Every structure is written in C-alpha cells, then in structure tokens.
Amino acid sequence: MxxxxxxxxxxxxxxxxxxxxxxxxxxxxxxxxxxxxxxxxxxxxxxxxxxxxxxxxxxxxxxxxxxxxxxxxxxxxxxxxxxxxxxxxxxxxxxxxxxxxxxxxxxxxxxxxxxxxxxxxxxxxxxxxxxxxxxxxxxxxxxxxxxxxxxxxxxxxxxxxxxxxxxxxxxxxxxxxxxxxxxxxxxxxxxxxxxxxxxxxxAGASLPAQLAGIRSVDAAYDLPFSEGARVELEQEQGLFEHGEAAEGIDAFITKRKPDFA
Incomplete structure (x- = not known):
C-alpha cells in the first residue's frame, strides 16, 4: 500500500x-x-x-x-x-x-x-x-x-x-x-x-497594519486594559517607524492611491 x-x-x-x-x-x-x-x-x-x-x-x-x-x-x-x-x-x-x-x-x-x-x-x-x-x-x-x-x-x-x-x-x-x-x-x-x-x-489595505490590528485586538482578550493599550501603542508606533504608514499618509496628502507592498 x-x-x-x-x-x-x-x-x-x-x-x-x-x-x-x-x-x-x-x-x-x-x-x-x-x-x-x-x-x-x-x-x-x-x-x-x-x-x-x-x-x-x-x-x-x-x-x-x-x-x-x-x-x-x-x-x-x-x-x-x-x-x-x-x-x-x-x-x-x-x-x-x-x-x-x-x-x-x-x-x-x-x-x-x-x-x-x-x-x-x-x-x-x-x-x-x-x-x-x-x-x-x-x-x-x-x-x-x-x-x-x-x-x-x-x-x-x-x-x-x-x-x-x-x-x-x-x-x-x-x-x-x-x-x-x-x-x-x-x-x-x-x-x-x-x-x-x-x-x-x-486587498487594498496595508498588511502590516492589518496584522498589527489583529495583534492589538487579541491583546484585548488576553491582557488587562492597561497592558492591552500598551500593545496597541507599540503596534501603532512600529507601523509609523517600520511599516507602511509613511506611504499611506503621503498618499492621503497627495490624493493618490497608496502603493502598499
């Protein structure tokens, strides 16, 4: 067999x-x-x-x-x-x-x-x-x-x-x-x-932002509010420093479609 x-x-x-x-x-x-x-x-x-x-x-x-x-x-x-x-x-x-x-x-x-x-x-x-x-x-x-x-x-x-x-x-x-x-x-x-x-x-949104949203919402179930809020802050800051936020903000200001990876 x-x-x-x-x-x-x-x-x-x-x-x-x-x-x-x-x-x-x-x-x-x-x-x-x-x-x-x-x-x-x-x-x-x-x-x-x-x-x-x-x-x-x-x-x-x-x-x-x-x-x-x-x-x-x-x-x-x-x-x-x-x-x-x-x-x-x-x-x-x-x-x-x-x-x-x-x-x-x-x-x-x-x-x-x-x-x-x-x-x-x-x-x-x-x-x-x-x-x-x-x-x-x-x-x-x-x-x-x-x-x-x-x-x-x-x-x-x-x-x-x-x-x-x-x-x-x-x-x-x-x-x-x-x-x-x-x-x-x-x-x-x-x-x-x-x-x-x-x-x-x-399809049209930023995947790093979507994954950060998932991690932040999951933290709401697993952690006290203050700790979950800290995760949210860390996730948002990370998107601004290393994610696609700069591209998204610039696209909004210049009235164009963002070019997310």
Whole structure:
C-alpha cells in the first residue's frame, strides 16, 4: 500500500495576486491525520516563501465536510507518548496558521467537527455556508478539545456558549453559528465566492497594519486594559517607524492611491 503523502491530501494555488487557496482533500472526511497536518504546514511554508501572500483561504474538496477532526483510527493505534506527539502536531498547525504573516479564512460548507472546528477557529475569519455545522464531540470519547479549542471558543462566543458546545458535544447549525459569533460571515450561496469576496476586501489595505490590528485586538482578550493599550501603542508606533504608514499618509496628502507592498 502506497504511503499517503502531504501533497496527496493538501494542495494550494495562488488564485489572484496576494490570495492563496489551500484545498484539503483526504477522503472520506478530511480526518486530520499526519499527512494532512504536514500538508497545512507545507502550504504555510509556500505562502511565506512567496512573500506576497496577504490572504490564505482554507477549503475542502470533499462535499459535506470541512474537516471531521482527529484521525480516530490513528488514535486507536498509539500510546500515551505518541498521543502527545500527535496532539502537538495538531496544535502546531493551528498555532502556525493563527500567528502567520497573512490573514487566514476558513471557508466552511459542511461538517467542521473536533479538530476540524479547532482548525477553523485558528483562522482569522470563518465564512460559513448554509450546510455548515460545527461541533466539538471529544467528550463522547472521553477527551476534551486539545488543539486550542477550549481556549479559542470562549474568546469567540463567551464562556457559557463554549461550555454548552463542549459539554453537550452537540452540533451547532449554520444560523446559530452566525448568531453567536462563531462565524464571521455567512452565506446561502457559494462559500468560496463569499470567502474570496472577503479576501478582496482586504486587498487594498496595508498588511502590516492589518496584522498589527489583529495583534492589538487579541491583546484585548488576553491582557488587562492597561497592558492591552500598551500593545496597541507599540503596534501603532512600529507601523509609523517600520511599516507602511509613511506611504499611506503621503498618499492621503497627495490624493493618490497608496502603493502598499
């Protein structure tokens, strides 16, 4: 039997200047096995090597699924030590996407369960379709979400809703996901069209400024107000000294379109 390779299950393509689409295609449900996790890391490598990627859209090629979570069959073959190693790989992929030098969008139009929902939450934004459903079913097999889910979900929907979703292991339908803030944009149409339209909205602005905005807003959740305000000040000062603020200000004064990298 031929070994499954990262490039077999994850591919990527620059679909327009500055926008890369990453496609997960590991049948039957995009279980997050080692090849798929390695593929996501390779896609991040490619985006960073390209140097001009502002937005990465992560999608699924499998109808009905974004990603079904951890590879349960794989879990059944490992011991405590290798379980830890596998969990570390899942967390590393999510953390890499969350802290990347580009904006990430999860385009979800099917089941995003367990590690699949954790992957979506690691992205900067989530665009959800009418068929999308979200859930963290780990308690049903005696576990908890272990790839950042217990930390990212409360930041998105609050403590009560997060505990509701985690402790009941229920699936959250598309409409509720939009209502509680789990999804940032929802559509009854084509999810990829909506995701790419959102990517286009980011295209004209300064990427360093956008990333500084993300870091500053994240600080509001992680730090007391005074410390978060300090992060905001440092980020803004850094943009003026080393970012693209000088170009943006000059373009405004001279009434021209800024030439951001």
């Amino acid at each position: 031929t070994a499954e390779l990262a490039t077999d299950v994850v591919t990527w393509e620059v679909v327009r200047p500055g926008t890369m689409v990453v496609t997960m295609d590991r049948g039957p449900a995009n279980a997050l096995g080692i090849p798929l996790l390695d593929g996501l890391q390779a896609a991040c490598d490619a985006a960073e090597t390209a140097g001009d990627i502002k937005v990465m859209v992560i999608r699924s090629a499998i109808d009905g699924f974004f990603a079904a979570g951890a590879d349960i069959k794989h879990l059944g073959t490992i011991n405590a030590e290798s379980f830890t190693a596998y969990g570390n790989q899942m967390r590393a992929a999510n953390d890499r996407i969350e802290s990347a030098s580009f904006i990430s969008i999860a385009a979800v139009d099917g089941l995003a369960l367990g590690g699949g929902m954790e992957l979506a939450m690691a992205c900067t934004f989530r665009v959800g379709g009418a068929k999308a459903r979200y859930g963290l079913p780990e308690v049903n097999i005696g576990l908890i979400p272990g790839a950042g889910g217990t930390q990212r979900l409360p930041r998105l929907v609050g403590r009560g809703k997060a505990l509701d979703i985690i402790l009941t292991a229920r699936q959250v339908p598309a409409a509720e996901a939009a209502e509680i803030g789990l999804v940032d944009r929802s559509t009854d149409g084509d999810v990829m069209e909506a995701a790419l339209a959102l990517a286009d909205e980011f």
